[in-house]
Amino acid sequence: MEARKKIGIVGSGLIGRSWAMLFTAAGYQVVLYDILQQQVTDSLQEIKQQLLTLEKNGMLRGADSAEVQFGRIKGVTSLNQVVEGAVYVQECVPERLELKKNVFKELDAIVGEDTILASSVSTMVPSSFMGGLKHGANCVVAHPTNPPYFVPMVEVVPSPWTSPEILVKTEEIMVEIGQEPVVFQKEHPGFGSNRIQYSILNECYHLIKDGVLSADGVDKLMKFGLGPRYAWMGPLETAVLNAEGMRSYLERYSHIMHSVSADLKGPADWSLPAAEPIIQQLDQLFPLDKLKERRQWRDERLIAFAALRDQMKRK
Ligand code: NAI
Incomplete structure (x- = not known):
């Protein structure tokens, strides 16, 4: 499969790792970042193991082998490396309001005009941490269901500032990677x-x-x-x-x-x-x-x- 464009993942815990596996299965280049460098190293190991096990059990997604899929995922050490040339960045840091606010502020300061900034947030409405940003129109929630590799529903939720085009593009990307997006018309506590x-x-x-x-x-x-x-x-x-x-x-x-x-x-x-x-x-x-x-x-x-x-x- 010809390599697709680049996806950035911020936070390489349970959900960050799942997104990385979903994106590489669809042929995207994936970069994985975490505040803890050791976490990236451990996550890469874990992802490799999981891809190989899925392949062995006939459950690997996508057309490429586990080895090829793993080869498309790289660890990086800075947010600049995450956003540079990325079409889409998926934030997967812990569910804490101040942390989400800070990460989106940092991403906003360095991201290009066309990159989508999506959050995996589960419980907080996007306007609570996506306000006052230069690139607010490009920010959106893409809330997966655990475990995302086997449960495909993703809630795609706009903030009051998300542009309709970004909502459509996010939906398209989710469909492209084999998930089942449910697109909200507006934010709502607890989503759906x-x-x-x-x-x-x-x-x-x-x-x-x-x-x-x-x-x-x-x-x-x-x-x-x-x-x-x-x-x-x-x-x-x-x-x-x-x-x-x-x-x-x-x-x-x-x-x-x-x-x-x-x-x-x-x-x-x-x-x-x-x-x-x-x-x-x-x-x-x-x-x-x-x-x-x-x-x-x-x-x-x-x-x-x-x-x-x-x-x-x-x-
Ligand atoms: P986790 O605790 O497994 O992973 C979070 C990762 O973020 C850790 O590796 C941590 O070192 C890293 N991190 C912390 N601060 C950071 C920063 N400033 N920059 C970069 N990385 C940083 O958490 P998990 O379960 O992966 O959750 C992530 C998000 O996904 C949360 O918002 C959560 O609510 C949401 N979510 C979780 C689901 C679940 O079942 N675990 C399901 C759907 C969404």
């Missing part, structure tokens, strides 16, 4: 997926605390019920298919939706000690010293699911 996720967690909390279900029961309800349903389609299409279209669904069920919704208790008290009974049940179900194995178990299932989805997409 965390809003939905927290609504679900709040209701789980109330079901457990009100003595309706155990933690295991709540997880089973999702795992064997709503989860498989939503694995292939969204909640709206689910409703459409559960009746003769949405109008028919609402004719049948809107009164139930209203009465159950009126009973929902809203935000739960996740502070300690209020959440202690839930924590205790979860610590029993998922012992803290077994989480590493459990993550491995999860990743294997996500990999198998991604393969199944690819296979069914081709039909």
Whole structure:
């Protein structure tokens, strides 16, 4: 594959490494930067290992071998080397407001006119750290879902200053690297997926605390019920298919939706000690010293699911 243009990654932790692997799979040259030089060295090792394992298991993305893909990723020691000639820079530093503000200020001072500056931020709206920048029109959020190599959804969220062209270009780049961008019309606290996720967690909390279900029961309800349903389609299409279209669904069920919704208790008290009974049940179900194995178990299932989805997409 002919090498594509350059991508810069700032912060080579879990998410920075994942982006590097996604971009090189699509043929981009990738430079990886971190405030800790040792972190870059370790990340390159880790990426190489992961690419080789994926290749061995037949799960490597892209047309090139693991070795060729790894050859397109380089570590660098300064932000200048990140932005120089880059079409797109992905910021992946820890989720701290002051840190994000500083990194975007530093990038803004040295970046060229045409480079997109994207943030992996999960929980803070872009206007909270992308304000007052010379290149504010080029700044945007591209929030991945962990693990991004196997879960393709990316929330692409503009700040009030992001230009429409940058939003479109970011969407195009995400599609090009095989992700599934969801483009927002404006910023919103929690974007979309965390809003939905927290609504679900709040209701789980109330079901457990009100003595309706155990933690295991709540997880089973999702795992064997709503989860498989939503694995292939969204909640709206689910409703459409559960009746003769949405109008028919609402004719049948809107009164139930209203009465159950009126009973929902809203935000739960996740502070300690209020959440202690839930924590205790979860610590029993998922012992803290077994989480590493459990993550491995999860990743294997996500990999198998991604393969199944690819296979069914081709039909
Ligand atoms: P991490 O802690 O694994 O990695 C962060 C890296 O940034 C570290 O290697 C650190 O040395 C480096 N760093 C710190 N300050 C820096 C600076 N000034 N310049 C350059 N590098 C610097 O964090 P992780 O999990 O990779 O998260 C990164 C971002 O991605 C966060 O905003 C997080 O919320 C977001 N995110 C995380 C997800 C997850 O599941 N871990 C999922 C989606 C988004």
